[in-house]
Amino acid sequence: MPLNQEKLPEKTVERLSQYRRTLLNYFKSGKLNIFSHELAKMLHLTSVQVRRDIMLIGYSGSQRKGYDVKELINKIGSIIDTKEGQNVAIIGMGSLGGAITRYFKGKRPKLNIVAAFDIDRQKFDKIISGIPCYSMEKLNTVIKKKNITLAIITMPPDNVTETAKKLVKSGIKGIVNYTSVPLNVSPNAYLEEYDMITSLEKAAYFAKTSAK
Amino acid sequence: MPLNQEKLPEKTVERLSQYRRTLLNYFKSGKLNIFSHELAKMLHLTSVQVRRDIMLIGYSGSQRKGYDVKELINKIGSIIDTKEGQNVAIIGMGSLGGAITRYFKGKRPKLNIVAAFDIDRQKFDKIISGIPCYSMEKLNTVIKKKNITLAIITMPPDNVTETAKKLVKSGIKGIVNYTSVPLNVSPNAYLEEYDMITSLEKAAYFAKTSAK
DNA sequence: TAGATTGTTAATCGATTAACAATC
DNA sequence: TAGATTGTTAATCGATTAACAATC
Numbered sequence: 001m002p003l004n005q006e007k008l009p010e011k012t013v014e015r016l017s018q019y020r021r022t023l024l025n026y027f028k029s030g031k032l033n034i035f036s037h038e039l040a041k042m043l044h045l046t047s048v049q050v051r052r053d054i055m056l057i058g059y060s061g062s063q064r065k066g067y068d069v070k071e072l073i074n075k076i077g078s079i080i081d082t083k084e085g086q087n088v089a090i091i092g093m094g095s096l097g098g099a100i101t102r103y104f105k106g107k108r109p110k111l112n113i114v115a116a117f118d119i120d121r122q123k124f125d126k127i128i129s130g131i132p133c134y135s136m137e138k139l140n141t142v143i144k145k146k147n148i149t150l151a152i153i154t155m156p157p158d159n160v161t162e163t164a165k166k167l168v169k170s171g172i173k174g175i176v177n178y179t180s181v182p183l184n185v186s187p188n189a190y191l192e193e194y195d196m197i198t199s200l201e202k203a204a205y206f207a208k209t210s211a212k
Numbered sequence: 213m214p215l216n217q218e219k220l221p222e223k224t225v226e227r228l229s230q231y232r233r234t235l236l237n238y239f240k241s242g243k244l245n246i247f248s249h250e251l252a253k254m255l256h257l258t259s260v261q262v263r264r265d266i267m268l269i270g271y272s273g274s275q276r277k278g279y280d281v282k283e284l285i286n287k288i289g290s291i292i293d294t295k296e297g298q299n300v301a302i303i304g305m306g307s308l309g310g311a312i313t314r315y316f317k318g319k320r321p322k323l324n325i326v327a328a329f330d331i332d333r334q335k336f337d338k339i340i341s342g343i344p345c346y347s348m349e350k351l352n353t354v355i356k357k358k359n360i361t362l363a364i365i366t367m368p369p370d371n372v373t374e375t376a377k378k379l380v381k382s383g384i385k386g387i388v389n390y391t392s393v394p395l396n397v398s399p400n401a402y403l404e405e406y407d408m409i410t411s412l413e414k415a416a417y418f419a420k421t422s423a424k
Numbered sequence: 425t426a427g428a429t430t431g432t433t434a435a436t437c438g439a440t441t442a443a444c445a446a447t448c
Numbered sequence: 449t450a451g452a453t454t455g456t457t458a459a460t461c462g463a464t465t466a467a468c469a470a471t472c
Contacts, residue, residue, distance in 0.1 A: 017410040063429045063472045080417045099307040174419030190418035198229040205292045206402035207386030275448045275453045
């Protein structure tokens, strides 16, 4: 990423992630070029939006062939990923933590889940879902030693606020929070909150109103 | 919900779900009333936004005591839930499907997970994570028989598009899609898409830029 | 060239916030 | 009453889309 690049809008970053995912599949099927309207259609967006997002990251296509798939994948990678990759910790290795870990396995080489933390003694210093699991007390030590910058919180709600504070203190720069406890870690870290119940309730509300 | 009520903005519905969750806890701790600025603070929002959202659903507080917690909880319930509740199916009872099922257990009495579907014979006609699991072939029959209106898709990406079509055909009105396959079910159903990789990649991007 | 596409500015749309009257 | 709060309109902000020049 050029040093003088402004921070991109959240929505654009979200779509860049989707573009790359789609392009990786597209590339696998042997296609080398893609038009903005093709990419747009696959993601149910407009072609203008695709072109504008791509413009924002400073990549250009050609009018004849559209975008070079491989180059665009790499460009998006240079925006989202760091060169060396970032290490990720799972906070709370319960069934959700395990499911997420397995879901990620091998999907993004620049995002590596390298440690999990739990309060259950049974899990300490064991490999669970392929990841070494530590006591919560080792949070700070392990995060620093393994150079972990991202955390996914999937623990029960009880001590989430305190744990998030510890994470930020230990140097975590980005948190994905799957618990129902609202956090506030700004300005030291970026926070992405996601509550599965809220998602289903949104669907419930619109399902109800559309049924009219 | 009043018959003539306009559809609420997505963002408002999202926050209403969060308000209720927060208020349920607040009520448990014995508080009967709450001011907009108190609720706002708990969710890291502004009090104006809280008041505006509450205005949109047609509920009023008092200047002296703020909002009646119990009444507001019920009012939000009348917006989001149906009187009889809605039934939910899990499509793909793998580790993520199981984790979500367990996460929901007992949390929302008006949203009941009543069936799961999978392609794995081993799981057919068994109770998994507390839910009866059926063959994908029974999708249409079971959805109609059990009057299921919402579906959570957690299956592998292969046949997601076709499965979503079948769901809508069977009468599903709302879908939460946890797979990486973008769907398009409008205008027959409401769709909520969520990709865990995109979430982590957003965090990765902003973690990277804030580290500067 | 004609047609299709990209790149980009300006207009529009939607959501949030500021301002403030009304009320307890 | 004075002070704090609600309810609501108008202004602002940010994101999407329309329009169109440039280019292959």
